Amino acid sequence: MVASFQQRLQEVNPEFETFERLQTVQVNLGNLCNLYCTHCHVNASRRGTEMMEVDVIDQIVRFLGDHPGLTLDITGGCPEMNPNFRYLIEQTEGKAPRRMVRSNLAIMAEPGWEWLPEFCRSHGLVIVGSLPCYLEENVDQQRGSGVYQKSIKVLKRLNELGYGSELELDLVFNPGGDYLPGRQQALEAAYKAELTANFGIVFNHLFTITNAPIGRFREHLEAAGSYADYLRLIAGRFNPETAGAIMCRTLISIDYQGKVYNCDFNQALDMPVAADDGSALFISELDGGGMAGRKIALSQHCYCCTAGEGSSCTGALAA
Template structure:
């Protein structure tokens, strides 16, 4: 008789050093290329792991974009996941999106939503529609108080306006234009059940604001960047690390995003995930040198080592976490 996954997970949590398990995570195959266009943003959120803001200086050049497009043209099956900062504020953003859409089947953009209301960006939603871009918007709660405390005064109201505009353009209303939302906790705790949260979000946003969307993704806060500084200021950093480790779920190891995703920074340097990118924990070749996008084909033919650290427990706690939400059903 076989052992159930739940019993096996209990055994690992009781008898095995979970840090050693995380160090044994193996890269499976590349399914998603995540591209971080830089850390310029019109917001300055308290939880941001890349320390993005209006004063951001990291901006991907067109030269690096061209190297990424060249790679994507050889791997048209890949999902392209575009993030930042606020990726739309990269001066060559439209160039990159157009080229990516030409060679890739699925292009997703992670947006803070409020950028659609900024002067000079009002046309962007219809442009997304015309290019069939999947929109993933950040909305950490469905109440103004919680959103504004994390993202800034007036952000919730602006986000609702942006969501209505997206609905008017055909997003999130069953037309095939996908609109997803991202939830992250407003403090040092794990996300609630993703399915129940999606139900609550849909009911509340539709009833109160007439807003609809497709899916919600719950993402656990990584103890890095501004969130780490906030925890340190409160004297709660080690407490949060304990929370993540005590809720370690071995079942999440099979689906952690670093097994199928590679992240590219504004310089073209590669990472196992966007969190590693924020920590400058890059992928390295056998000589210990950072690997860049122009060498990705070469690296994919080798055994890719996944760089890990204590922050990795944010992806294996509870039902797990990834850029597309919970990973344990």
């Protein structure tokens, strides 16, 4: 029996289960994706039909305009495949000092998508690329055959365009199975050594992210009979030093319909932030300060954020 995450958090500090101060608006453009990864928590695929439309994008643009200084973090699915991706980037120009695109990299090597690297550069976007290992076999096992070579080709192109030097290029590691990531600093050093030695590739930071026991990864754990063990693993490695830094204290996540969540994991679990009348809160109804002091919707999957060095969309919390 695994103790309640909410209780563990309260024991460290009752304030940690409330929202602190808005810094990042994460926007999920939908569940369409060119890949089909085993660890995917949003069940994205080529069959994805959820797609953020222009009216919701306009609400987000308005929100960013009304609350200057926020980071915009764009995710999916494969966010670039949303037909309104360009529109979002063009409309948020000058409205968020830091705009990050979470890319699976391989999309930029697909026929018809070769314009993406230049487009990202011309808009000064930070690219956060998934590369769950520096070894080909492990990447292809998790993401599909040929994905590693496509990712390497794209990373080289991004380097040519100034990514990794003048423009920020970060990579994301996540474990290939039901174990925790190694230490972020050491992994980053290993990635840098391998990618530079083998391909001359440079990048800025490596973010280690713990797999959340939800979505396709949960299905995989259940099929292997290891869901309970994984939950016990992440709960057993609860690190109180990470508790106050969980990203949901400073980030909101918006789905394709404009609903507000505490994070992308809660979004995948359909656990929206509740408005005062108990219904789901929409970005069109939210004021930036309106999140302060709100209780975060916590559940047992939250243990993935506080295990070991901790985990967030920008990597470890106590590295």
